[in-house]
Amino acid sequence: DAMVIQNPRYQVTQFGKPVTLSCSQTLNHNVMYWYQQKSSQAPKLLFHYYDKDFNNEADTPDNFQSRRPNTSFCFLDIRSPGLGDAAMYLCATSRDGPHQPQHFGDGTRLSIL
Amino acid sequence: GESVGLHLPTLSVQEGDNSIINCAYSNSASDYFIWYKQESGKGPQFIIDIRSNMDKRQGQRVTVLLNKTVKHLSLQIAATQPGDSAVYFCADLGAGYQKVTFGTGTKLQVIP
Numbered sequence: 001d002a003m004v005i006q007n008p009r010y011q012v013t014q015f016g017k018p019v020t021l022s023c024s025q026t027l028n029h030n031v032m033y034w035y036q037q038k039s040s041q042a043p044k045l046l047f048h049y050y051d052k053d054f055n056n057e058a059d060t061p062d063n064f065q066s067r068r069p070n071t072s073f074c075f076l077d078i079r080s081p082g083l084g085d086a087a088m089y090l091c092a093t094s095r096d097g098p099h100q101p102q103h104f105g106d107g108t109r110l111s112i113l
Numbered sequence: 114g115e116s117v118g119l120h121l122p123t124l125s126v127q128e129g130d131n132s133i134i135n136c137a138y139s140n141s142a143s144d145y146f147i148w149y150k151q152e153s154g155k156g157p158q159f160i161i162d163i164r165s166n167m168d169k170r171q172g173q174r175v176t177v178l179l180n181k182t183v184k185h186l187s188l189q190i191a192a193t194q195p196g197d198s199a200v201y202f203c204a205d206l207g208a209g210y211q212k213v214t215f216g217t218g219t220k221l222q223v224i225p
Contacts, residue, residue, distance in 0.1 A: 004156075040218070041217070041218075042202055042215035042216060042217055042218055043157065043202075043215050044215075045212050045213075048212070055211065057212070090156050090157070092156070092157075098145075098206050098211060098212055098213050099145050099206060101147060101159040101162055102147075102157075102159065102213070103159070104149075104156030104157045104158065105156050106154070106155045106156045107155075107156050
């Protein structure tokens with residue numbers, strides 16, 4: 001059974017049109033992460049939540065925001081998607097922090113028209 | 114900056130042979146290392162991890178070796194199967210760091 005679920009699996013949006021990607025988890029983990037992964041590249045961390053505490057990576061564009069309304073759900077908002085934002089977006093969780101394995105969802109592939 | 118990198122972008126192995134995937138890391142303060150497997154169209158899947166106070170750890174058909182002297186990590190897969198075909202990422206966490214850094218990935222192709 002999937003423990004980290006991302007919806008939708010594929011998302012198409014128009015240039016500049018806001019889009020929201022969703023992630024839910026059944027593991028009751030404290031930490032949730034969002035990664036961006038472009039073709040043939042390693043996942044790149046955008047930000048993470050430790051419980052309700054938001055931690056943004058220094059090089060994450062302001063265009064990317066996140067919300068975590070409760071333990072189970074986390075959202076990635078892209079306010080004005082550009083062509084360079086086309087990528088796979090991966091959500092992951094870990095129980096208490098980066099010193100533990102992360103459990104990934106299968107990602108949302110975002111295309112920009 | 115600190116980085117984790119892999120020596121080979123693609124590795125082809127005959128089914129039934131053993132596979133060895135190598136990884137070099139540059140942060141001598143790294144204290145936690147993880148291997149992930151990513152199949153096409155899926156998210157990374159945890160395989161095995163090792164902490165810096167160990168030099169070897171074994172799982173089911175997989176072994177991770179850590180050589181802190183030369184800052185080298187390897188993943189050994191015994192009796193490689195077609196289902197092992199994937200991209201393998203090593204990742205490390207430096208002491209005092211708040212995030213895991215992924216290496217560039219090695220694509221493992223299993224030849225039937």
